[in-house]
Amino acid sequence: MTVSFVCRTESAIPRERLFDLARSIDAHVDSMDSSGERAVDGVTSGLIGEGQDVTWRARHFGVPLTMTSRVTSLQFPERFVDAQVKGPFKSFRHVHEFEATDAGSIMTDRVAFTAPFGVLGRLAEKLVLRRYLERLIAARGLYLAGLAGDPRA
Template identity: 35%
Template sequence: MGVFYLHAEQLLPVDIQTAWAFFSSPNNLALITPPEMDFKTLTSMGEGQEIYTGMLIDYKVKPLFGIRLHWQTEIVKVQKPHSFTDIQVRGPYKLWQHTHTFTPNGNGVLMKDEVKYQLPFGPMGNVAHFLLVRKKLAALFRYRKVAIERIFK
């Protein structure tokens, strides 16, 4: 069945420590998620706590049709402050692997998102991807880009 990829990048006008502190905290995900998804982080991090390999993070989210789902991700790789990768343990996808990278340059930090994903239900999942899911994911990352620009003015 189809494995799909999503790539996004954005230049952040901040230093790498600021970018890392914001994006490696699950507490900040709701700030860059469209309100209609009603994103709630169930696993919160305390002040000074950092992500680590093996960390499980739980969320509630409404990705489609207002249906609330439990989503759980695991942090499978951390290379502070340059990258981390999370995978879906529980949620709507058959496969979800999201790598976040942060590369300093003369103008700030280039942030890249690389998502490898696959839907369940075989050929029906592929049809759902082409009719709905790819557009929904593209809209999510467009929203994030604007939200991030507002946060890091």
């Protein structure tokens, strides 16, 4: 059974810039500092593009995890999709959507995932994983939205 959630983040950043920040390996690493997440293979810095992979290594729940994701589609500056090709989930898909507003832009993250391990995985999805991942994605969105005045971004 697939679990899904949606996070929306409003930003003063124009959508083209927010789109590129969302696919920036460097901004991702900075936003995930608390888990020590690092890009260790594939595209390890700069902007990731369609058909490209990145392998992440991080520590979540005290457990070291490795996950390889591929950008499966990209339509600048409206939308891109990444999906796990190897890693801890049975499936993991993240759709990033961007719309321009008078004040800047809105980024909408649509995440759908399935944990491994059958019944135990479904229990983990309901008790822990959904809330944990939703908080992680929401925090990342707020981090990216806050980069409006950072010239390094």
